[in-house]
Amino acid sequence: MTIPKDASFPSGPVKVGKYTVTIDRDLCIGAATCLALAVKAFNLDSLNKAIILNTAEEETIEAIIDAAKGCPTTAISITDENGQKVYPR
Numbered sequence: 001m002t003i004p005k006d007a008s009f010p011s012g013p014v015k016v017g018k019y020t021v022t023i024d025r026d027l028c029i030g031a032a033t034c035l036a037l038a039v040k041a042f043n044l045d046s047l048n049k050a051i052i053l054n055t056a057e058e059e060t061i062e063a064i065i066d067a068a069k070g071c072p073t074t075a076i077s078i079t080d081e082n083g084q085k086v087y088p089r
Contacts, residue, residue, distance in 0.1 A: 002043045003054045010051040018081040023050045027075035038067035
């Protein structure tokens, strides 16, 4: 069963460790690259849009950043605890 980290905001922004992850649903095309690279952090919903899973904390931040880098539309953004962009820069 796919359970979003935050049911009110399944595509974020949500905190994953000390980072904030957000998926721009307008940019997401459902390519599922993020899912392939960080299976515990991302999945697709019924509209084929990426969501952030409640198991995202089990994924390394490196895998989440790699998933963001792999997104063909740059739909995933990540900021650190100071609000600085980690990806995209």
